[in-house]
Amino acid sequence: MINKIFFISDFFAEQISGGGEINDLALMSLLKSGNREISTLNSHKVTPDIISSKHSDGYKFIVSNFVNLNKECKEILTSICDYVIIEHDHKYLLSRNPAEFENYQAPKEAIINYDFYRSAKSVFCQLAFHMDIVNKNLHIDNLINLSGNLWPLEHFKILETMSKVEKSDSYAIVNYSTAHKNTAGAIKYCLDNNIEYNLIDPSSPEEFLRKLGENKGLVFFPQTPETMSRIVVEARMMDMRVLTTKNVGALGEKWFSKKGIDLIQYMCHTKRVKIPESIIGGLRG
Numbered sequence: 001m002i003n004k005i006f007f008i009s010d011f012f013a014e015q016i017s018g019g020g021e022i023n024d025l026a027l028m029s030l031l032k033s034g035n036r037e038i039s040t041l042n043s044h045k046v047t048p049d050i051i052s053s054k055h056s057d058g059y060k061f062i063v064s065n066f067v068n069l070n071k072e073c074k075e076i077l078t079s080i081c082d083y084v085i086i087e088h089d090h091k092y093l094l095s096r097n098p099a100e101f102e103n104y105q106a107p108k109e110a111i112i113n114y115d116f117y118r119s120a121k122s123v124f125c126q127l128a129f130h131m132d133i134v135n136k137n138l139h140i141d142n143l144i145n146l147s148g149n150l151w152p153l154e155h156f157k158i159l160e161t162m163s164k165v166e167k168s169d170s171y172a173i174v175n176y177s178t179a180h181k182n183t184a185g186a187i188k189y190c191l192d193n194n195i196e197y198n199l200i201d202p203s204s205p206e207e208f209l210r211k212l213g214e215n216k217g218l219v220f221f222p223q224t225p226e227t228m229s230r231i232v233v234e235a236r237m238m239d240m241r242v243l244t245t246k247n248v249g250a251l252g253e254k255w256f257s258k259k260g261i262d263l264i265q266y267m268c269h270t271k272r273v274k275i276p277e278s279i280i281g282g283l284r285g
Contacts (some may be wrong), residue, residue, distance in 0.1 A: 098133050148274075
């Protein structure tokens with residue numbers, strides 16, 4: 001019986017509202033609902049002594065984003081602990097960007113954290129597209145495809161509401177600060193094709209969903225592989241059209257043919273059961 005979990009991540013949702021952090025927040029809530037004790041700590045605050053103490057107290061470990069986890073902590077996790085990794089991107093590369101390499105496959109000398117991934121009881125990938133890229137680079141046999149993501153219940157309520165509202169004639173473009181999200185490319189596409197667009201600035205998750213869902217569609221042309229692309233899935237759940245590229249992992253999943261209420265129900269009722277079950281199963285080994 002797994003009833004004590006120590007959850008390590010670079011950041012948590014109360015610190016930054018990124019997709020990985022929101023997913024982790026929903027996961028922890030679901031794990032707690034199974035009468036489990038969940039302890040959390042930012043990766044830069046974790047020490048070998050803390051890990052040893054938690055291990056002695058019977059904790060299992062979930063490691064989410066771990067850029068700030070030091071070498072000594074990774075070594076002790078590898079040597080004595082039962083842990084799984086929830087991989088949100090590609091932390092086996094310094095750049096976390098496999099698009100730098102042909103066919104997303106890096107040379108061996110570019111790979112980092114190999115032993116940390118290999119020694120985990122399971123490495124959970126977001127989707128099949130994501131897992132395929134990880135496997136090309138690491139060639140390990142403990143990869144598991146979660147085939148989806150998690151959202152808090154209050155976000156599903158907003159998604160359902162926005163799926164039913166009358167849409168404007170505009171397409172949404174998110175005003176990302178990171179170049180690889182390619183906001184400029186999306187704007188150019190709309191200008192070249194006489195498509196009316198609204199530029200949406202990042203804001204709180206709830207406000208952002210409401211602003212996004214008012215639009216007829218989403219234009220999103222990322223230049224690097226998106227392990228899933230929550231924004232694309234959120235647009236589909238709000239019954240929006242999506243103009244995007246093959247860099248979006250969600251396009252390859254069977255469930256992506258769903259939209260609106262059907263996709264909301266699938267993510268809310270099916271994945272909120274299956275994903276925690278998979279992660280607990282992975283911890284058991």
